[in-house]
Amino acid sequence: MKKVMLVFGTRPEAIKMAPLVKEFQKQKERVETVVCVTGQHREMLDQVLEIFGIKPDYDLNIMKQGQDLYDVTARVLTGMRDVLKEERPDVVLVHGDTTTSTAAALSAFYLQIPVAHVEAGLRTHDIYSPWPEEMNRLLTGRLATYHFSPTPLSRTNLMREAVDSSRIMVTGNTVIDALYWVVRKMKEEKELGVRLDKELKEAGYDSSRLDTGRRLVLITGHRRENFGDGFICMCRAIKALAGKYPEVDFVYPMHLNPNVRKPIHEVFGEDLSGLRNLFFIEPLEYLSFVCLMEKSCMVLTDSGGIQEEAPGLGKPVLVMRDTTERPEALEAGTVKLVGTDYDKIVDGVSVLLDDEGVYEKMSEAVNPYGDGQACARIVNALLHRI
Numbered sequence: 001m002k003k004v005m006l007v008f009g010t011r012p013e014a015i016k017m018a019p020l021v022k023e024f025q026k027q028k029e030r031v032e033t034v035v036c037v038t039g040q041h042r043e044m045l046d047q048v049l050e051i052f053g054i055k056p057d058y059d060l061n062i063m064k065q066g067q068d069l070y071d072v073t074a075r076v077l078t079g080m081r082d083v084l085k086e087e088r089p090d091v092v093l094v095h096g097d098t099t100t101s102t103a104a105a106l107s108a109f110y111l112q113i114p115v116a117h118v119e120a121g122l123r124t125h126d127i128y129s130p131w132p133e134e135m136n137r138l139l140t141g142r143l144a145t146y147h148f149s150p151t152p153l154s155r156t157n158l159m160r161e162a163v164d165s166s167r168i169m170v171t172g173n174t175v176i177d178a179l180y181w182v183v184r185k186m187k188e189e190k191e192l193g194v195r196l197d198k199e200l201k202e203a204g205y206d207s208s209r210l211d212t213g214r215r216l217v218l219i220t221g222h223r224r225e226n227f228g229d230g231f232i233c234m235c236r237a238i239k240a241l242a243g244k245y246p247e248v249d250f251v252y253p254m255h256l257n258p259n260v261r262k263p264i265h266e267v268f269g270e271d272l273s274g275l276r277n278l279f280f281i282e283p284l285e286y287l288s289f290v291c292l293m294e295k296s297c298m299v300l301t302d303s304g305g306i307q308e309e310a311p312g313l314g315k316p317v318l319v320m321r322d323t324t325e326r327p328e329a330l331e332a333g334t335v336k337l338v339g340t341d342y343d344k345i346v347d348g349v350s351v352l353l354d355d356e357g358v359y360e361k362m363s364e365a366v367n368p369y370g371d372g373q374a375c376a377r378i379v380n381a382l383l384h385r386i
Contacts, residue, residue, distance in 0.1 A: 002031050002386050005089035007080070009038030009062070009100035012305045014048035015286055016119065017095050019177040021054055023375040030383055036083055038076050038100045039063045047285035051182075058083050069099060069132060076103035084111050090386050091116050094140060097133035097304075097325075105143040116382055117144035119173060121154030122325035129323045130304070137325070146385065148378050150308075150369055151328050171377040172370025175308050180372040182290045183313075196291040203288070204281030205251050207295055215248045217241070217349065218296040220303050221320060222255040228263075230340035234320055235267035237345035238300075242278040244346075245353060251279045251292065297359075298352050300345070307335050308369040316362035318348045326369075333365040 004024060008017045014037070024033040036058040037045060049056065060079035064071060076099065084092070084107060092108040094101035096119040105115045117140050127135045141147065147163060149155040150173035158168050186192055200207050210216060221234055242250045254261055264280060284292065290309075293299065299310045302320040310317045311334035322339045329335035338344040352359050 002091075002383070003034060003087065003089045004031055004091050004093060004382070004386075005034040005036060005084075005087060006093045007036045007038070007100065007104040008095055008098075009040030009045065009060075009076070010098050011041045011044035011048055011286070012303075013095045013098055013100065014045050015178050016174045016305070017093075018048060018052035018054055019181055020093070020118065020174055020375045020378060022052065023379045027379060027383065034058075034087055034089060036060070036080070036104075038079065038104070040072060040076070040098065040100045044283060044285075051286055072099045073103045076100050077107050080104050080107035081110070084108060084113060089113060091146070091382065093118055093382075095119055097122070097130075097136045097140070099132065099136060102136045102139045102143075105140045109143045114145040114386075115140075115143050116146040116148065116378075117141060118148045118378065119150055119154075120144065120147035120168070121149040121156075121158040123154075123157045124323040124325045126323055130321065130325070133304070134325065146382060148374075148381070150374070153328055169377065169381050171381075172372075172374035173308050174374045174378070175305055176312055176367070176370040177372050177375045179290065179309050179312050182287060183294075186287070186291065186294075192287070193291070196288050199284070199288045200281075200292060203253070203284055205249075205279045205292075207292070209249060210295060215297040215353070216292075216295055217248060217250045217353075218293055218299045218301075218315075219250060219252040220255075220299070220301045220306065221252075222302065230320075231263040232267065233340045233342050234302075234345065235263055237342045238278070239267060239275070240342075240346055241349050242275045244350070246277055248353060249277050249279065251281060251296075253281050253284045253289065253292075255283065298349070300349060308367070311335070311365065311367040312369070314363045316352055316359065318345070318352070320345065328368040332368045333362055334367060336362070 006017055006021055008014055035056045037056045039061040042063040062075035091114045093116045094104050108115050124134050147158055147168045148171045152170055155168050155170050159165055197207050294313050298316045299306055300318045307317055307326045307329050317335045318338050319335055320340055338348040
């Protein structure tokens with residue numbers, strides 16, 4: 001009996017790793033599955049664990065008020081040391097580009113335990129954008145033995161970095177597995193839809209407004225490289241758009257980070273009032289967020305994962321970043337970069353709201369990130385190798 005350990009700590013990681021945990025757990029006769037969470041995101045992480053019914057075997061609970069990257073890295077690195085010494089897994093699986101992933105991979109390396117990198121090979125080729133995620137991916141890739149790439153391009157990126165091609169497998173992205181799982185759950189459980197609408201209302205948005213034919217633009221923003229002037233420009237552009245299109249609802253679930261909330265309050269005032277079609281709401285758990293995304297007509301975001309998820313629901317994505325490690329979406333036409341430039345954001349959203357032809361072309365483009373079978377491919381490939 002082999003033993004695998006999956007390590008993750010943020011909400012995006014949890015969403016993408018949860019279906020993989022469930023897939024490994026189906027193979028009880030072949031493998032023992034151990035789950036370790038770091039708690040890099042606390043409340044948002046716990047929400048995802050509850051949705052997917054996952055109870056971690058270990059919880060490092062590293063979240064501290066005001067912690068910086070030094071703190072997160074050190075706490076994960078030393079916390080994983082004791083967990084790995086106790087469990088001695090045959091392989092440690094980490095995901096993507098977080099500090100949790102890089103520190104956990106380094107901790108496994110120090111004990112000479114092989115690392116499998118899920119969502120491997122994404123690159124912007126600029127170590128400061130996104131920051132620190134691009135460097136996290138590079139470091140984790142150097143520490144990894146097995147590389148599960150979502151697309152052929154990410155595989156090519158790794159081969160250009162002299163990674164042995166026999167250790168790379170193109171699987172699709174596990175976030176599509178998670179998305180399809182949620183959509184099935186929403187369709188099968190009618191009561192769930194009622195509950196999610198209630199949760200949206202409690203968070204600050206009454207989705208029954210859309211029954212009159214109103215459209216909804218979903219907004220998210222949280223990236224470190226946009227803190228400061230970038231967020232101010234984003235907020236000013238959002239304010240202008242809400243004024244320009246009073247018949248459209250603009251909904252922004254605000255990240256808990258004070259670096260996100262401070263510029264919002266600077267631009268819109270402490271009470272966030274003034275526009276009746278602009279809604280700053282509290283963070284949503286994953287099911288509610290997918291529900292809101294499904295109701296939207298487009299997404300304006302600086303997130304990485306949403307660039308993969310929203311096209312799976314036929315939603316165009318405007319990315320408030322200057323670079324993306326997901327160029328496949330740009331090539332496919334599901335995503336467009338607008339940066340944090342005021343004019344580009346306003347113009348980008350305006351075109352999609354005003355030009356039906358442009359909107360249909362983006363919304364009907366084929367999502368390049370998978371078919372919902374990524375987790376099965378990863379489990380089969382990894383068990384074969386170990």
